[in-house]
Amino acid sequence: QAGLTQPPSVSKGLRQTATLTCTGNTNNVGYQGAVWLQHHQGHPPKVLSLRNNKRPSGISERFSASRSGNTASLTITGLQPEDETDYYCSAWDRVGGWVFGGGTKLTVL
């Protein structure tokens, strides 16, 4: 199955708001929603939002997720230097398997 579509890079200023997008289709994102992951190289991915757009325990309120149709979004408010890293979305595809986006590299200026 084809992967999810994420912009390769997003740049925003310190303390600004960034919105990352993830586009799939009715068989994946539109089916059960998307998971959002933050991934610093050398560390395991960290889940920021579950498929129901809920934040796991311990995740800052600065991270919020939403979905409209086949597009999921992750909004990060009050950008901090430590937010500069890679972000991935993933969704279960009805065909059978997880599909991932190519990842978005967030730069905090």
Place this chain on the structure above:
Amino acid sequence: EEQVVQSGGGLVQPGESLRLSCVLSGFTSTNFWMSWVRQAPGKGLEWVATLNEDGSAKFYVDSVKGRFTISRDTARNSLYLQMNSLRVEDTAVYYCATVAEGYWGRGTLVTVSS
């Protein structure tokens, strides 16, 4: 506290086999769909395989079908990935995870090289 502890991995030659393991603590594997996800050098995350909660259904990415086998040992609360006929392009950090619930292991490096 939920933890996923991985083991296995290493350097092998093309065509050889390797088995990855992960042990879950703080939660029961039979309550979750368990997966293996990998990241090749300089690339993004790629799903490899998933096993449903009772082990009755297994799903694989096309590139590993017929070569990799995902399995679990409920008594040991463990998940495995048997990787046969390894190829250079299988070189990656492999993660054991419950993708939907967000529990991830720290990853283990598999290098396939002659």
